[in-house]
Amino acid sequence: MSGGLGHCRSDLAFSGSGRRARHDCTITPALAAGDPAARTERAGITGDMIRATMGCFVTGVVVVTATGPDGPVGMAVNSFVSVSLDPPLVLFCASRTSTTWPHIRRTGHFCANVLTARQEHLARRFAGHGDRYSGVTYAQGTTGAPILDGVHAYADCKIVDEHEAGDHTVVIGRVVELHSDLAAAPLLFYRSGYRPLAGP
Numbered sequence: 001m002s003g004g005l006g007h008c009r010s011d012l013a014f015s016g017s018g019r020r021a022r023h024d025c026t027i028t029p030a031l032a033a034g035d036p037a038a039r040t041e042r043a044g045i046t047g048d049m050i051r052a053t054m055g056c057f058v059t060g061v062v063v064v065t066a067t068g069p070d071g072p073v074g075m076a077v078n079s080f081v082s083v084s085l086d087p088p089l090v091l092f093c094a095s096r097t098s099t100t101w102p103h104i105r106r107t108g109h110f111c112a113n114v115l116t117a118r119q120e121h122l123a124r125r126f127a128g129h130g131d132r133y134s135g136v137t138y139a140q141g142t143t144g145a146p147i148l149d150g151v152h153a154y155a156d157c158k159i160v161d162e163h164e165a166g167d168h169t170v171v172i173g174r175v176v177e178l179h180s181d182l183a184a185a186p187l188l189f190y191r192s193g194y195r196p197l198a199g200p
């Protein structure tokens with residue numbers, strides 16, 4: 001990209017239909033300047049396009065947990081990222097449609113549990129509709145949030161900030177306790193599927 005302008009192109013595989021489509025998006029001066037016609041061009045970018053493109057970015061999978069008055073809650077996310085070393089800050093993004101996030105929010109804390117390659121079942125469990133904690137063993141972190149047994153790493157956090165961003169809320173946490181098990185292997189999420197880390 002030069003002078004703030006550029007061009008991007010991606011082949012998109014739309015899940016379900018099996019169709020492939022190519023999306024071209026030219027970043028024109030009008031688009032850069034925020035002109036109304038350019039906004040229409042931007043509005044043509046659909047959720048499927050975003051999912052297909054951002055799905056090329058490999059992430060780990062985290063179960064965000066908290067303990068409220070009615071017991072433990074949790075949800076699987078892949079929007080977890082480190083933000084700052086000093087002070088130690090991390091973030092995840094909670095969908096506005098999430099029914100779990102309001103419970104986590106009320107506690108004022110969360111623990112980010114980084115799953116191992118052997119814990120795909122926990123990713124599915126904490127994104128599903130059943131009893132998420134049935135048979136799941138855990139300890140309690142400094143904040144009181146569940147630290148799931150056998151995770152690759154965890155960061156126990158106090159919620160210090162929130163930002164509304166489109167259809168998600170960016171949740172910033174200050175880490176108060178953390179640990180990693182370097183002998184474990186991570187669970188990866190890539191193009192809508194769970195993957196192990198390939199060897200060299």
Ligand SMILES: Cc1cc2nc3c(=O)[nH]c(=O)nc-3n(C[C@H](O)[C@H](O)[C@H](O)COP(=O)(O)O)c2cc1C
Nearest residue numbers: 075076077078079093094095098099100126127189
């Ligand atoms: C791999 C994976 C990553 C996910 N990442 C997020 C995320 O970053 N933010 C989010 O709000 N939901 C994410 N979800 C969806 C939530 O896990 C799920 O929709 C949510 O927990 C639904 O239940 P709830 O209504 O109890 O929140 C993800 C699901 C999976 C399987």
